[in-house]
Amino acid sequence: MPDSTDPAGRPRRSRAAERILREAMRLFAERGYERTSIADIQAAAGLAPGSGALYKHFRSKEAVLAAGMEDFVAGAERARELIRTVPGPAEDALGVLARAAMQMLQDDQDVMRIVWRELEQFPELLARVRERRMQTTYAALADWLRDRADRGELRVEDPEATAAVLLGGLTSFKVFHTLLGEPPARLDDDRFVQAWLRVMLRGLLPDTRPGS
Incomplete structure (x- = not known):
């Protein structure tokens, strides 16, 4: 989830959240949404694949x-x-x-x-x-x-x-x-x-x- 918002109401995310989002969008584009797992995204973002660290920033894969x-x-x-x-x-x-x-x-x-x-x-x-x-x-x-x-x-x-x-x-x-x-x-x-x-x-x- 976004850490806060800027004065215009746009998401202001942590560097980790931005990295997760960037890698997830790359994987969705390359592999497709359904064929990309949470573990795939975490690994691409440099997080432990089974750690669940993505959920500290986003509620779900669809939220990403x-x-x-x-x-x-x-x-x-x-x-x-x-x-x-x-x-x-x-x-x-x-x-x-x-x-x-x-x-x-x-x-x-x-x-x-x-x-x-x-x-x-x-x-x-x-x-x-x-x-x-x-x-x-x-x-x-x-x-x-x-x-x-x-x-x-x-x-x-x-x-x-x-x-x-x-x-x-x-x-x-x-x-x-x-x-x-x-x-x-x-x-x-x-x-x-x-x-x-x-x-x-x-x-x-x-x-x-x-x-x-």
């Missing part, structure tokens, strides 16, 4: 999984803050957001494997991740697109659908790589982002309209 998902969800607030505050003209800001999204997805590879492969058996956790991580991030991007369109920087007819296209493309690229072991067309991230930006900006910048 839930803690990992809560950390994943907390990352959405960092993403939303970047979307709200990214500086510069829209075409530059879009590049910053794309690269930040790719880095977050890279950092969260283990969690993505767990979400896609394991959370169906935990519908409440899946709903929490879907609503508080994914849907809120899409909504924040839609608001950003709407604001930039209101300023005349972008041409956006449907902010929600456009956000789904923009973020969905980045997410799909990284999920493909994470789940199948190599990226689509064997592209590196930078080459993909450059192509993504060229395509998206042609459709979004006002001076790309036919006859302009």
Whole structure:
């Protein structure tokens, strides 16, 4: 269980608890939730396999999984803050957001494997991740697109659908790589982002309209 919370209400854990959580999420991603035992987690975290030391920090194996998902969800607030505050003209800001999204997805590879492969058996956790991580991030991007369109920087007819296209493309690229072991067309991230930006900006910048 978390040792305390910080002023924002996020878990503040001991180093041992963080180590347990990190190793558990790695094992869940590699082996699957059901095939990972408490003893496996304790051994990976440097604890005696039969000691029950994990229970000093977490109530159960499912509580460890839930803690990992809560950390994943907390990352959405960092993403939303970047979307709200990214500086510069829209075409530059879009590049910053794309690269930040790719880095977050890279950092969260283990969690993505767990979400896609394991959370169906935990519908409440899946709903929490879907609503508080994914849907809120899409909504924040839609608001950003709407604001930039209101300023005349972008041409956006449907902010929600456009956000789904923009973020969905980045997410799909990284999920493909994470789940199948190599990226689509064997592209590196930078080459993909450059192509993504060229395509998206042609459709979004006002001076790309036919006859302009």
